[in-house]
Amino acid sequence: MRTLVFNAGSSSLKFGVFDVASDTREVFKGSFERFREGMCDFRFRCGKADQRGSASHASIDEAIAAIPGVLKQFGLAAPDAIGHRVAHGGSTFIAPAILEDAIVVKIEDLSPLAPLHNPANLEAIKLCRALWPAVPQVAVFDTSFHLTNPTFATTYAVPEAWRRAGLRRYGFHGTSHKYVALRAAEETGQPLSNLQIVSVHLGNGASVCAVNRGRSMDSSMGITPLEGLVMGTRSGDLDPGAFGFLARQLSLSVADIETALYNDSGLKGLAGSSDMRDIEDRAAAGDAQAQLAIEIYAYRARKYVGAYAAAMGGIDALVFTGGIGENSASMRRRICDGLAFMGLQLDLDRNAAPDLSGRAAPQIQAYGSRVCVFVTETAEQLMIARETAQALARVAPAVETIPVAVSGRHVHLSREAADALFGKGYELTPAKPLRQPGHWAARERVTLEGPKGRLENVAILGPLRMRTQAEISRTDSFVLGIDVPVRESGKLDGTPSVTVVGPAGTFASDGLIVSARHIHTNPHDAARLGLTDGELIDVYVGDGPRRVTFAQTLVRVGETSFTEMHIDTDEANAAGIGACAEGEIVPGHAATLRS
Ligand code: ADP
Secondary structure, eight states: OEEEEEEEOSSOEEEEEEEESSSEEEEEEEEEEEEETTEEEEEEEETTEEEEEEEOOOSHHHHHHHHHHHHHHTTOOOOSEEEEEESOOTTTOSSOEEOOHHHHHHHHHTGGGSTTTHHHHHHHHHHHHHHSTTSOEEEEESSGGGGGSOHHHHOOSSOHHHHHTTOOOOOOOHHHHHHHHHHHHHHHTSOGGGOEEEEEEESSSEEEEEEETTEEEEESOOSSTTSSSOOSSOOOSOOTTHHHHHHHHHOOOHHHHHHHHHHSOHHHHHHSOSOHHHHHHHHHTTOHHHHHHHHHHHHHHHHHHHHHHHHHTOOSEEEEEHHHHHHOHHHHHHHHTTOGGGTOOBOHHHHHSOOOGGGOOOBOBOTTOSSEEEEOOOOHHHHHHHHHHHHHTTOSSSSOEEEEEEEOSEEEOBHHHHHHHHOTTOOOOEEEEOSSTTOEEEEEEEEEEOSSOEEEEEEEEESOBSSOEEEOOHHHHHHHTOOOOEEOTTOOTTOOOOEEEETTEEEEOSEEEEEOOEEEEOHHHHHHHTOOTTEEEEEEEOOGGGOEEEEEEEEEEOTTOOOEEEEEHHHHHHHTOOSEEEEEEOTTOOOEEOO
16 A cells, blocks of 8 residues: 655644555655745655755645645655644544544644644645545544553643643654654564563654553653653743743743743753754853753653653663654763663663664663663654554454463462461562552462462462452362362452461461453553453464463453453463463454353
């Protein structure tokens, strides 16, 4: 499918033509910018041709109208599909949307959330629908990737009435963060669902994203693209008290302040230029303002890297992208210097001149650095082309996969049990975070004792619960010599008790179960996967001759749950899988609900 992609801003128009098949190939790249007095600059690249110059287009509308002629000039046929980058999809658009009239209206309704960006995107959409009425068009939103952010990351601590009016954090650059996280995962050879990645996009706009096992967990931009990092002309983080201060001291209106925060702040506000190349040159020549601007820029970015590693409870990889992230070795170094405490160290030679040609994603960390550091060009247009084709094929990703985790035998303890096993008031020591937010494995272990035998070194999962529950496999039940039913976690009535043995005493558990296989998921992923809380579905797990279908897998939707299927060790052995694998939902599953 030949796809024409538009990224229309308020002062520039970037576009590209892509062939989307099993892989996606860029065949043409173009831009119109610096609109002034009836003219603008253009650049067109196609194969070996690289044309630059000025054209007599006074506005972006005129430039768009000229595109069919440009494509013809380079021998490119009319597109089969058109993809548009749209800045703000609010909480409405969790995925790309085919641009029917009703969708255009919904995007218009979201303009108050992105008054500088959405109207420019909409203008291009309307013109393209008029120019290519028979070509299907798709909107791909900068915000969609971040709609998996948990509520505690997206909620501002402000009065309820403001929140009800729609004030919340969204995050932008989603297409870029998603693409570079995928590239980093490809390079490590691990599934994205195994990795904790901090993605640092440093262009004219700049943001950091915590990509926690494939899902955006947090990002530095907020309800608008103003929050977070220092940018070319945008301030990034600022004490909201500044509004009152500026109104009183300088008699500025909200509109004055907002305009200055968008257009006259950031690098431009600090050093008079929004262009990092200029600033680096001036800093090297001894300009104190430029030197301070660089220090502030790097410091803010480094703080976010540390914060997001902490938010995810770990970091496997850091990825740099965007004009500054890709090209400024000194900025990458300033951001990474001092992060050795969290296992991240650069190799200074590799950092000096990474070769990014052919969409390479070279690693620039030092030998022995636990955290991998990547540099790669972002490819938002390529991702938009891919997602446009997927939306039109109505097969989002062809197969929906879910990470599968294998649960070993473990217990959940009540306060009373912890007192009996370890001593009154004993606090368990969290040793390893689990993927489900707020859950952990404790350093302490216990023994389970049955009429036939003992299971030693059994894990304790925290935090404490109301009732003490032990979860074992069917094989384990024969070791203990107890007949144990398959049950959903927490449904302990009528299940046997087992003696739990700790260093300070014993405790008879409230229940002992073989845990029913289940999928944890959150409302966003459940909607995407077409799942409902309490539903029983079939899931394929494993490859090759031991691939099995796990029938009647229970779906459990929780507000902040990480999407993951849990099976026990017997089930994992039956499917021939190790500690982690992927499951595929059997298509067309019947909506059976648990009894
Ligand atoms: P946009 O967000 O508009 O796509 P880019 O990703 O092109 O922006 O990034 C533009 C920024 O990248 C500018 O600040 C520019 O100075 C900076 N940049 C480009 N090349 C270099 C370089 N070699 N060294 C330092 N900064 C660079």
